[in-house]
Every structure is written in structure tokens, then in C-alpha cells.
Amino acid sequence: MRLRELAARLCVAFEGDGARELDGVATLAKAGPRQLSFFANRRYRGQLSGSAAGAVVLAPADRELFPGAVLLSDNPYLTFARAAAVLHPAPPPAPGIHPQASVHAQARLGEGVRIEAGAVIEAGARLGARVVIGAGSYVGEDVVIGDDSRLSPRVTLLAGTRLGARCLIHPGAVLGADGFGLANDRGVWVKVPQLGRVVVGDDVEIGANTTIDRGALDDTVIGNGVKLDNLIQVAHGVRIGDHTAIAACVGISGSTVIGRHCVIGGGVGFVGHLDICDGVTITGMSMVAQSITRPGVYSGIPAEEARRWRRNIGRFHQLDELARRLQRLERSPKDDPDD
């Protein structure tokens, strides 16, 4: 595709040779003359000037840093993401039901559905148009999946789970397993029946081996546009607001509510029954032990405002020295009139 066509398609301006042919994307370091790259992080400035890329997406303010053809964007990473989708279109999966899939007679399949080998669809499941069920995936009783959603191979959606449209679920993800509900009878744990569902909105992506438990009584709810990375645990009754993104290895305990437009770093843990308001960022490996009522950036164990955490953790690294200084003061002659 020519640079000028790509620019028009993405609704951005270009500078340089508009007839230049581009057929793919690559990093600044590896891109060749038929590849598009991007510059969004000043630390790669050295790579930019020497890049052999056919064109680079960058912000107007950085225009002078690259002599070649450019696409100009106030959000170069976003424009690059869209360009990559244009230059590397994923072929639509061919519809059809593999003979080695198992589809219950009482499942309802929309038009253009694709069901791969070894997939199992149970009674009462309803699949929208163009849904893809990857090899070996399991779609339990009465599961509902919206149009254009895709399960990768080996995904599990247990009975009653609802998935919106245009979702993408990666291998090993498990939606709808029982929550960890236990009552104690003189030392012996008694299972509390888990009667809620998992309800997922539209445009949600769920990472490999992430687990989302069904609610105990109320549903576990994942809002529209939520993005979950790999190996995340979402316990029963959790609610995650629209357009919140959560990195890998996060654990969210039961009934905690996370607002909209939050960004949660990797390895963060949430205590149960918390309320996190909209617009909160939590940095990686923090432990969130209290509700958060003001948007902002939070860090630490337990989490506090990131600014305070940075100051305190900085002092932590001087702790041995601080303790020695304290000792010195205590022992100083002025502190002991008998000396």
C-alpha cells in the first residue's frame, strides 16, 4: 500500500514520498524501506535517526528527528496500531464445523460460525454470527456468545457464562468456575453453592490462563472494553468497569469493585470487598488493602499515593543507615549527662 493511501485510510497527514510502497511494520532497528515503524518513546531517539524504515509514524514535534517519509500523529502509537492492522490484515477464519467437534443438537449457532476440532458445545448454548470456537474449547450449557467473538484453542466457558460481541479469549482462560466460597463447621469447610454467573461486555480481551469465577449470588461482571492480560485471578462477585486494563498476574479478591478507565500493573493484589473509583492507576506488585475514592496513581504494600510510597521506599533503602544514626544520637555525650 502506498504511503499516501495509508495516510488517507488512517486520517493522518504524511510528509515525504507519498508513492512509497509499504507492506508491513517493524521496529525502528529492523524496519527496511518497505516497512513502517513508529517513534513514541524518546529513549529510542538514537534508533530513529539511523532507521532504514520506509516511513515512521511520529508526533509533529519530532518531525525534524527523522529525515525520511513520515505519518504525523498526535498519538503515534495509536496510529501505528491502526496501520499495523491495515498492513497485516488477519484473514477472516473460514466458517464451518469440524467433524471432530461435538455440538449439542440444542445449541443455536449464528451464521458463519466456525467450530474447530475437539471443541465441545453443550445444550442451550447460543453463538452469534461469525463466532469462532477454537480447537478443544468448551462452551457449557446456556452460554451466550455475541457476534464476532473468538475463543482461541482450549478456552473454557462454563455453564451460563455470557460474553458480548467482538471479544477475544486466549487459550487456557477459564470463565465461570466456582468461586472460593466456604463456610466453616467446627474446623471442616462446607462448600457454599456458587449460583451467580460470569457476564462479560463487548470488546473484551482476556489473556491466557486467566480465571474469572462465577458469582456466589450476584454475577461477576466484566465491563465493555476491558482488557485482561494472562494469569489473572478474578474472584466471585468482582466487578470491573468499562475500559479498565489489567496486566498479568493480578489477583482480585471477592466482591471488589474496580471502576472504569483504571490501569492496574502486573502482580497487584486486591483484598476483597473494596471499592476502587474510576480513573485509578495502581503500579506493579502493589497490595491494595483499602478502598480508593480519588483518581490518581497508587503504589506500595499496602498501596498509598505513589508520591508518598516513593519517598518512603526511598527511605527504606537508607533504613540501616538511619538506624545507625539514631544509635549514634542516643549514645552521644549530650544525651547522657552522666557521661
Next chain:
Amino acid sequence: MRLRELAARLCVAFEGDGARELDGVATLAKAGPRQLSFFANRRYRGQLSGSAAGAVVLAPADRELFPGAVLLSDNPYLTFARAAAVLHPAPPPAPGIHPQASVHAQARLGEGVRIEAGAVIEAGARLGARVVIGAGSYVGEDVVIGDDSRLSPRVTLLAGTRLGARCLIHPGAVLGADGFGLANDRGVWVKVPQLGRVVVGDDVEIGANTTIDRGALDDTVIGNGVKLDNLIQVAHGVRIGDHTAIAACVGISGSTVIGRHCVIGGGVGFVGHLDICDGVTITGMSMVAQSITRPGVYSGIPAEEARRWRRNIGRFHQLDELARRLQRLERSPKDDPDD
């Protein structure tokens, strides 16, 4: 079911209209006149008084907080768990072997076994009565499964694993993979054969995507009544005592022994070769780096008695301020006779 019948079934007293019909359970906020709810946490007191629930399980001391019909119990959550099981009975799964399952001729199946589509049962496996093997699950050679145990879809039990009676294993759980045993030969890792098994007691529940490795030499042992949440790692040679409950995302390193009736919070990590006595509670995201010989509550990184941890972590949040105060003392005129 009428309230009076339910009370009789659960062996608890009721007050109010014993003829009231109940057909399900719900939260205080959502329950309607045909639903049972429960009150076990004083912070939901506001919801209790206004609840439209047909009846509420509560402690005798809280009787006056709700004007309607009640079930009285010293352990309302336990009574509620039992009531939920009565009001929402899970229909017994229909026995039978799905034509798309693969069952080895030398596997032995008890009466009433159910094997779903895509499940694989290898030679020498022995399944007790009424065992359910979910779709796509794998039961390796010589695996033994006790009566009434159920594997959800996509569970893996590798060769030699033993599971007791009435166990419930959630999707993606892996029992019997090789432990992480490595010897170093001048920089190159040499695999140490993992020759033990995973041996699981009766009434055990294992969460989604949890992994329990086989022992290197001795078995990895999970006691009776143990409850494991999702995404837990149990390394080779670990032993977990009866009726211990472990929340999600916990990692237990090799050969560590955890006692009976312990409660481990989410995200806790255990160093290897530790001995944790019976009756220990560890709060979430702690790192247990030493053996624990006294029952009690432990917290922190590394874990110490929770009381001490709370005091120290409280001071941590003042650390920057403490450091400034120390500086002030050091600089105060009295500290410097030359001033």
C-alpha cells in the same frame, strides 16, 4: 419449600410464618419474598432492615434487626450454605460415555460413571462409582479416582495421581506434572527425574489452573478436606494438612509442609523446606521465609506475627517523616556544641 420444612431439614429454629414458600437464595439487597438471604457481617446492617427477603438466616443476637421471618443459627453463613444447597440442588449428572471420548480398554470404570466428549482415559486408570470426567479432561495411566469425584472440563491428572472420594477439580488444574528438579553441571541444568506421585485425600476442591507437581522421590500430599483456590502452585514434595484452605495465587516451594486447619491468604509465597504447624493463618501477599511453630496469625515480607507487622508497616508509612525528624535532631544546636 416451606420455611418450617427448611428449618427442620437444617436442624435450626425459625421464627415467623412457617408456611412461607422459599425457592431460592439471594443477597439481602436483591432477595424477594420467595428468597432466603443471610446476615453474617455487621457492615451490611443497613441492607438487612430494608431487605425484602422472604426469610433471613441470622444469629439470635441479631433477631431484632429484621422484622420478618428468620432462621436462627449460631453460624448463619454455614446454615445459609446448607440452605442454598437444599434450595438449589444440582441435578446428578447423567451417566454414560460420550462417543467422542477415548477410554482405554484397560481402564476400569465404576458404576454410574460419566465421561464427556473429548475426555481421554489411559490404561490402568480406575474410576470409582459415579465419577464424572469433564469434556476434554485427561486421566493418565494408573490414575485412581474415588467415588463421586468430579473433574470439570479440561482437567489434567497425569500418570499415577490418586484422588480420594467426593473431590471437585476445576478446569485447567494440572496434577502430577514434573516438579522443578534440576542439578547443575558446570552451568548446564540436568533434569532430576521426578518419581513421586500426587496423592489427594477425600473432599478436596482444587481451583482453576492450579498446578500440583508430583514429588521428586516422596509423594506430594494433599490432605482430606483441603480447599485450594485458583492459580496456586504446589511444588514437588509439599504436604498440606487436612482441612487447610488456601486462597488464589499462592506459591508453595518444594518440600514445605503446611499443617492442618491453616488458612492462607491470596498471593502468599512460601520458601521451600519449611514446616508450618497446625492452626496458622497467613494474611494475603505475605512471604513466609521461616518455619512457624506456634498457631496464630502471621503477616508480612518476610512474615512475622501479624501484630508486629501491623506496627512496623504503620511506621513504614511514616518513614520519610521519621527520617526528617532524625535529621532535625542531628542538626539541632544541642547536638552540635560548635554552633
Next chain:
Amino acid sequence: MRLRELAARLCVAFEGDGARELDGVATLAKAGPRQLSFFANRRYRGQLSGSAAGAVVLAPADRELFPGAVLLSDNPYLTFARAAAVLHPAPPPAPGIHPQASVHAQARLGEGVRIEAGAVIEAGARLGARVVIGAGSYVGEDVVIGDDSRLSPRVTLLAGTRLGARCLIHPGAVLGADGFGLANDRGVWVKVPQLGRVVVGDDVEIGANTTIDRGALDDTVIGNGVKLDNLIQVAHGVRIGDHTAIAACVGISGSTVIGRHCVIGGGVGFVGHLDICDGVTITGMSMVAQSITRPGVYSGIPAEEARRWRRNIGRFHQLDELARRLQRLERSPKDDPDD
């Protein structure tokens, strides 16, 4: 096998009755007269002297601690690992394609390949000689697997993944899922196409339910001889150097590069875009927030040299006491001339 034959096979010296028959390995506590054990950790000294083992592998310096037959080795654990492999040989899996497997006509299979029930092999996949694909495993389009590599049951290798020779992948592992690449368009997340692959070297072991994402642009690369435990997250664009071993529950954020011969403890988290040099050891549950340029042992949150971390964390446990001492100094009469 006789002790003298075993010694010859392992190229180590023996002492005692060379005709003694050994048919297995066991721990010092459990070994009987036909079993070999090993002694590599002085804390098991008490068990050594009383062991009924037919022979024990130990270091020459420990020779006098055990009266019976011994194999002498400067690296007893390594010699034991090799002996265990000799005494417990794993029978080679029988080749063949199970009738309930699904193998695409355009997949190429080497000689002696074994494909178990429910496995799915897509078009363009190329399997080397004697490769084993476990029950229910998924091998995507154009995946390449080297000779003698084995997938356990329920492994997922998504399109384009490359695996070297003699690799072992445990159940639930997912290689090649999309990385977590998102651009933000005024609050809404837009997916960044993930166009790289996962490329794995020779002699790599990957644990159960571990996830390795494909690169966004460049590949995610796992070097030769790397050993990954269970439930590890390897994000897009990560590179792990040859012969590095990583324990369970570790999370490595995008584009971080870990050197060769590193040892990473359980539960460690790495921020993205870091550079960790060769020969680094990180102790368990540390958070690595900065690049490391010198070999050594690192610990803590965030990680620093282990020696410093130990001193600081030691002081942390005195923090409440330190704060009280500071208070006392501040209040001491000498500090307040008005008193």
C-alpha cells in the same frame, strides 16, 4: 544393576560392595537395601548415618559419615540425578497417530512421531523425529518442533511458534498467545496487532500453565537449556538467555532481557524494558524495577544487592521500636530547654 556397573556408567568411583544390586532411588529416610540415595545437604546428616540405603552418593569429604557402600562425587546431586535416570529409565513412547487425533493433510511429521487422542495439528506444522504430542494438545499453523521434543497433554502452541530439539512442555502451557499490546484512543483501548513469534531453543523445559506471549514486532526468545517452572508469565518481546532457570509464579514484563546463567526465585516480578546481565540471581518475591549490570545476588522490593536488602529488612522489623526511640530522643529534656 550392580553398584560397580552404575559407577562405571556414571564415571564415578565407588567404595563398598560393588556387587550390590540397586534397582531404584529413594530419600535417605526411606531407601532400603536395593535403593540408592544421596547426601548433599548437611542438615540431613542425622538421616545419613541411620539410612538403610543400599548405597549413597556423597562427596569424598563426607565419606566417613556413612558406613555402607557409596558412590563418590564432587557434585552428589548431579550424580544422583544421572543415577535416577539410569535406574528409572522412561520407556520410549510408542509411535503412532491416535484415530481420535486431528492431523491436517498439510502438516509434516517426522519418523517415529506419536500423536495422542484429541490432539490437533494444523496446516504447515512440521514435527521432527520422535516428537510426542500429548492428548488434547494443539499445534497451530506453521509451528515447527525439533526432534525428540515432547508436549504433555493439553499444551497449546499457537501459529508460528518454534520449538527446538529435546524440549519438554508441561500441561496447560500456552506459547504464542497475543501479547498485551494496547494503544489508548481517548479512553478506549485499541489492540496493537501482535506480529512476532515465540522462538524456543533446544533442551528447554516449560512448566504447567506457564504462558509465553508472541512478540509484538520482534520475537519472544527463550534460549537453549532454559528451564521455566509452572505459572510463569513471559510477556511479548522478552528474551531469556541460555541456561537460565526461573522458578514458579514469576512475571516478566514486555521487552525485558534476562541474561544467561541467571537463577530467578519464585514469585519475582520484572518491570518492562529492563536489561539483566548474565549470572544474576534474584531471590524469591523480589520486584526488579531497574536494569542490573553486575552479576550477583539481588533481593527486595524493589530489588537491591541482597546484602543491603537483608540489612534493611532486618531494620524494618525493628521499625516500630526505632520510631519510639526517636520519639524518646525528641522528648528528652535536653532537647527541650524549656522543660
